[in-house]
Amino acid sequence: MPRTQTFIAAAAMLLSVARADTITITAKADNTFEPNNVQADEGDMVEFRFARGNHSVVTGLYEFPCAPLDMGSGFFSGFVDTTDDEADKLFRVRINNTEPIAFYSSVDGQCADGMVGMINADDDHTLDDYRSRAEAVASSISPRNGPYGGELDNVNDSNEDGDDSNDNMDDEENDNSSGNGNGNGDDNGNGNAAGALGAPAAGLIMASLGFAALLL
Ligand SMILES: *[C@@H]1O[C@H](CO)[C@@H](O)[C@H](O)[C@H]1NC(C)=O
Ligand SMILES: *[C@@H]1O[C@H](CO)[C@@H](O)[C@H](O)[C@H]1NC(C)=O
Numbered sequence: 613m614p615r616t617q618t619f620i621a622a623a624a625m626l627l628s629v630a631r632a633d634t635i636t637i638t639a640k641a642d643n644t645f646e647p648n649n650v651q652a653d654e655g656d657m658v659e660f661r662f663a664r665g666n667h668s669v670v671t672g673l674y675e676f677p678c679a680p681l682d683m684g685s686g687f688f689s690g691f692v693d694t695t696d697d698e699a700d701k702l703f704r705v706r707i708n709n710t711e712p713i714a715f716y717s718s719v720d721g722q723c724a725d726g727m728v729g730m731i732n733a734d735d736d737h738t739l740d741d742y743r744s745r746a747e748a749v750a751s752s753i754s755p756r757n758g759p760y761g762g763e764l765d766n767v768n769d770s771n772e773d774g775d776d777s778n779d780n781m782d783d784e785e786n787d788n789s790s791g792n793g794n795g796n797g798d799d800n801g802n803g804n805a806a807g808a809l810g811a812p813a814a815g816l817i818m819a820s821l822g823f824a825a826l827l828l
């Protein structure tokens with residue numbers, strides 16, 4: 613039933629596109645994140661915007677506030693510095709699971725001053741706990757490398773309302789997830805089409821091979 617399967621694949625793609633939300637968090641001029649406590653599902657995108665000032669966003673070790681996760685995990689936007697109301701760069705991160713993620717700005721004393729936030733806080737990992745321990749930290753740590761774990765993008769290239777979903781789809785195509793989604797859709801579509809045409813064709817080929825074998 614190729615049509616049914618193609619329909620299901622198409623419906624699944626639509627569902628997965630519709631389900632992914634974009635959550636915007638702004639690094640504000642008063643050195644806070646707004647909002648600073650969000651819930652996100654797997655597949656959602658978090659977009660960090662940057663208001664006036666010099667800010668960054670880094671995934672932090674929950675146990676050691678203002679220190680980054682080990683190399684190779686989490687994300688870092690690099691420093692985004694602007695004298696405008698809003699920087700022309702945004703930093704977009706894909707949420708891969710619902711584990712708690714602590715994040716902070718690593719510029720100077722901003723983390724200790726409360727420029728921290730949580731994604732998917734739970735009973736054992738709360739914003740209040742992370743922030744109050746951050747206040748006791750003398751200095752924050754910036755990762756040494758440039759941005760990683762997300763995409764630094766241009767605000768107005770990526771976020772006109774009409775283009776938003778397309779852009780997200782394009783971006784996700786570069787990662788696995790919607791690449792997989794598209795791959796499955798294509799595979800099913802092509803596979804079924806090929807199957808429908810392919811089975812008789814294969815039979816013909818087998819038959820002619822058999823015929824050829826008989827001739828030999
Ligand atoms: C993006 O475009 C809007 C509308 O043209 C403009 O008001 C805003 O300042 C622009 N933002 C940046 C960061 O360039
Ligand atoms: C932003 O802050 C970082 C960390 O203190 C610093 O290395 C960088 O030079 C600052 N950027 C600007 C433009 O001041």
Ligand SMILES: *[C@@H]1O[C@H](CO)[C@@H](O)[C@H](O)[C@H]1NC(C)=O
Nearest residue numbers: 686687705706707708761762
């Ligand atoms: C999710 O996975 C992507 C691809 O591996 C990675 O770039 C991104 O930083 C991950 N997201 C988080 C929140 O760690």
Ligand SMILES: *[C@@H]1O[C@H](CO)[C@@H](O)[C@H](O)[C@H]1NC(C)=O
Nearest residue numbers: 655706707708787788789790
């Ligand atoms: C990409 O795929 C790999 C392997 O399947 C997986 O470990 C990783 O978490 C995926 N990343 C994203 C963004 O889904």
